[in-house]
Structure formats: C-alpha cells, structure tokens
Amino acid sequence: MHAPALWHSRRFRAALIQTAFAATLVLVVAFATLTAQRNLSEMGLTSGFAFLWKSTGWEMNFTLLPTDSTSPYWWFLLMGLMNTLFMGAIGLTGATALGLAVGLMRSGRNPAARLLGTIYIEIFRNIPLIVQLFFWYALANALPPPREAITFGGALISSRGIYLPTLALSQGATAAVVLALVAGTALALWFALSRRFRRLEQPARRRLTLAPLLLALLAAALIVVTGHAPGTPWLSNPVAEGLRINGGLRLQPEVYTLAIAITTFGAAYVGEIVRGGFKAVGRGQTEAAQALGLSPWQQFSRIRMPLAFRAMLPILINQYVWLIKATTLGIAVGFSEFFMVIASSINHSGQTLEFIAILMGGFLAINLTLAAVLNRLNRAIALKGHQTGGAA
C-alpha cells in the first residue's frame, strides 16, 4: 500500500479533518433526533410541530399586536418574541443612558458626584436582579386601588398601572406614529454619523440629516390628524370608572417594573464599563489635547469620549447580550415574554422538547444578531492600526 501523494498535502489533511468533524457532528445530531423521536413514539407521545397551528386557549397579559385565546401557538410565540425584543430595547436603552450618567459621575472630579455614583453601583450591582424585580413589583402593587388613585398632573397612579394623558388615537395609529419617528431618527443618525457620507460638504450633509427628521415629524402629524375621529376631544384623559381606569396611556405594572429593574441593574454594570473605558484613555492624549488649548468640553467630546467609546464597545456587547437574556425574569412577575410563553406552552401542550428547541433557537437568533450588528459597528469605528490609548 502506497499512501497517495494527496495525503502529504497539509491543506488536504486539514480539509479532511474538518469534513470528518462536521460529518460526525451532523451524524450525532441526526442520531439523537431519531432516537428521541423513536423513544417518544414508544412512550405514546406525539412529537413534531403540528401543534403550532392549534389555538392556545389562554391569554397573554401584554402584547404589541391583538391576540386572544383563539390565536394559534405560533402567533403566541411571535408575540412573546416581540415582547422580549420590546423589553430588551427599553432595558438596553435605559441601562445605557443611566449607566453613562453613573459612569461619568464616577470618573469625574466632583467628590459628591463620585460618592453618589459609587453608592448607586454598590447597591444595584450587589443585589440579585430577581430580588430587585420583586421589590419594584411589590412597590407597584402597594400603590392605591383605581378608585383611590393618586392624581399627578392629569396622570393617575394606581396598583393597576400608571395612566398618562395621551392623544386620542387608535392603537394602530399610535404604532404608526412611533414607527415613523423612530425610523426618521435612525435615518438622521445614520446620515449624520456614518463614514459613508463623509465626502459630502457640511451644508449638504446637514440638509440630508434634517430631511428624514422633518419628513418623520410631518408624517406623524398627518397620522395624528387623519387618525383622530372628528368631533372628539384631542386628548384622552384617564378616568376611574368602577373597577378600572379608562382612557389614557396605560403603563402596566408587569411591564414597567421589569423595565425599571433591568434598567437600574444594567446601568450599574454599564456604569463600570464606562468608567473603565475612560480609564483606558491614555494620560498623554488628554495632555496633548490640553497642550493644543482645547476647552474642557472639546477635550471630552472630541478626544476622551470617542477613544473611551472604542474601548467600551466590546465589553458592552457582552453586557447587552446578558441583559437580553435577563428579560426571562418576566415570568416571575407575569410579563409574558418569550420564555414565559414557552413555559406556559409546554405545560398546556406537553411538547417539551419542541418548545425547548424553539426557545434556544429564538434566543440564539436574537443574541447572534445583536452581537453581529454591534461587532460590525465595532469594526467600523475601530482606529486603523491603533490600540485604543492603552497604557501609553
């Protein structure tokens, strides 16, 4: 037997090993699936995904689109996923904004602000998230019942939720207004910040940035005017009627307590990441900026902040992925996010393996997408051939 010459090629050997590895992996997964399927049918269990089209027979407490007990499982799962993304968006934005403030307080020169920042971080970082969540939820439930609701400048605060005065619009019209404003702001930010448009002259670029903002405002105003039923008041004020409060925009306790818990807990970690980011900016950079005669604000916004941001981003991505997963605590207070919908579905339908697979697939998809987008951003802003300041 003579070994063929191909065997001596390193590239061929590597390819062969990788193929063998991939094939083994596929075989193991296929074998596990088939075994599970055979065992399940032997136990008399129904497997497969046909149940996704059956109606659930229970209800979700909070959904972004209309849902009732006759909706099928796949719709419930989709609504649960949207709730997770919704909570993730609120939690991440809030945690970033608050964390930035806390981090800046801790890395500033004012001793009072530093102390305040330290106290905040030590408290919120050292108490488990679920304990904080129960605390906020208990606090929300301790508010007075609807009939004795606290009135605060048109808003009603009760154990059923916080009701704010709002424009008298249908749910669809409200969603359209929010969508238009978010899309407009996102486009404007992209035009203003992306390097893709850096060759444009300054006035042209400013016009390009303002255009989507103005368009979005115009669209929102149009929707408000057309979506409003003629002859009715423009504002919807919350009013207590019997056991409930009608009108106004309702913030449900399950929703806002989870948002507060994730925001405040996440902010403690983001705050430390921000402080670390500023620490990572070399003293030399600041001194050079001072030597150039830049004002303190210019030093901060032009030199320290951009460099610190680059140092923070990779750690922030990690923290964001973690916070998205933390939304699963919603089940503890009855916020029907993806995990709670899955847990309820398992108990109602008994299709444990299928739902666990969907759960893992769902979170994998969310977090891989988030990580991919932020990593792309990280690569886009990284300074070519530069460590970010470091111990210069």
Place this chain on the structure above:
Amino acid sequence: MTTTLKTTLTVSALALSAVAAHAEGGPTLATVMERGVLNCPGDIGSYLGFAEVDDQGNWKGLDIELCRAMATAIFGDPTKSNIVPIDWAQRWPALQSGDIDIVIKASGGTFTRDTELGLQFSNSYYLGTTKVMAPLALGLTTLADAAGGSICVPAATSIERQVASYLDAKGIEMEIVAIENNEEVQEAYFSGRCDTFAQWGPTLAIAASQSEDPSAHALLPDVLAVEPEVMITRQGDDNWVDIANWTLSVLLYAEQEGISSANVDDIRANPPTAEIGKLLGVNPGMGTPLGLADDWAYNVIKQVGNYSEIFERSLGTGSPYGMPRDLTALWNAGGVLYPYVID
C-alpha cells in the same frame, strides 16, 4: 342512572379482575422493588394541604399520604416513599424519564394528557372545583360584577385556560394577570394588584385561611370548572395502574366498612365477612394477582389509615384548614367517591 352506574361498575370490576388474574407484577413494580423505594413528586416550595413541608422538614398532605399508602402496599412500610421536589412543568418529563414512578400532584385527567402525552389515569381521588375569590369590600355577587376589573391566575396551569374560556363564554371582559409561582400570584392578589383571584377551590380556601384577615375575603358562587384529580402513570403498564387503583379502592372501602387504623387489628382477628377477611390477608388472594404480599391492604390501613383519616389530617378537621369533604365524601355521605367491589 343507577342501572348505568351499576353496569359500569360491574363491567369495570369484571374487566379489572380479568386483567389482574393474569398480571404478575409489571415493569414499573419490578423497578420500584429493585430500587427499594417509591419515588413520588413533591412541590417546589409548598402546595398547602396536598404537598407541604412541615417545620421538621417532613412532607405531608393528601398527595403525600397517597404516595405513602402506595409505598406501604408495595413494601409494607410508608417510609419507603421518597418525595422528589418537582415543579408543575416538570411532572410529565420527570415521569416519562423515570425520575418519579407516579404523578400524584393534584393533577386533573385531561384529554391531551391521556391521548397525546402517553399517560394513563387512576380513578379520581379528589374533585376540585375552580373558584374565584374577591374582597368582600368590593361587594361583588358574581364574577360578572367584576367586569372591567382584573383577575390573578396561576400561569401555565389548566386554571389559566378555564378562566379564559369562562370569561369568553359569559362575555365578561377582564384583565388576566398570570404569574407562575403560587406564593407570588397569591401575594399579587392580597396586595391589591388584582380585584379577584381564580384558583383551585381548596387552594383558595387555604389561602384565605392563612391571610391577614380571613373574614375580608369570600368565594364567589361561580364554578369555573370541575377537575377530577387522578394518579397518573406512564402508558402501557396495566399492573401499575391496577396497584394505584386498588390502593385507592382499599382506602375508600375501609372507610365505607368502618375499618380504621385504630380497629383494623380487632377486625382482622375476627373478620365479619369473607370479603373483609380477604381484604386484610386472613384469606389468601388479595396480593398475588397484583404482584404484592397478601396482607398489603392490611398494612396500608394499619400504617396509613383509611381515606377519611388521610383527608382529615391533611385538609380537614385535623389540619389548620378545616375543610369540609363536600364532593370528596363517599357516595353514602353525599359525595361522589366509591370503592370498587372486593370479591
């Protein structure tokens, strides 16, 4: 009605005795005997009255007593029962994977569980109704008066579905607040998050009796559903279902015939009828068809008691909850429970 019931009883008894005559201990019984201990589900935390942990760390409650009765039937010793803490969602996977041998966990017999989850039921050992509790201060007479209000329900249970379909059927609009943990959903109601609280009747009565002011809450007359609670086994082991069914029948038969742990020795020394003689192992034939010892029923009554004794110390007068038997009484006392015929 009576004839139908009689026929059903006779047919079931005939069918069961036919199977039992040929059975010689199934695979589950063999596994349990080899292990030397019977594994039953407990609860994560406490499900008061059914599976709760006392201050010495011992499990007690109606479901636990039934597990102890089965362990006594098999081993002649109630301490050969092992309670595995398991939450609601874990009961079916735990049963199918063999972590527990039987589910006795206030679980109802449902169509899906029977046909799609590969499970088999014993006779019903308890009848629970789903009811709604409300503070007296709200002045509600029925659930319809609470329209527009909110209702707390335990998430991921059959109660969640019963509430949704009851509200739909009656055209009542309410906000459903579903929370998973028993203690948390109860706390949400008592702290005022919800106007009303839907739960399994016994749990509601227990929750009210444990609250700060039990007289401030009342059960509304609406009955959302009746759920027969059953012992649940894996499908395909008839002998194991027989053991569960006959353990239950012995408990009920003993109550019906006035045999209790206190007088069982006297009655055994001098059995009034041939059937009772057979039941208590004086005459042979009670054990072999099931793969058990002939005196298994005597051991169960002697060491665990009859159904009435079990009920009273778990939920009734001997417990902090003082619940009446209601539907769960024997047929001759206004309830719906009955033993099969011992012949």
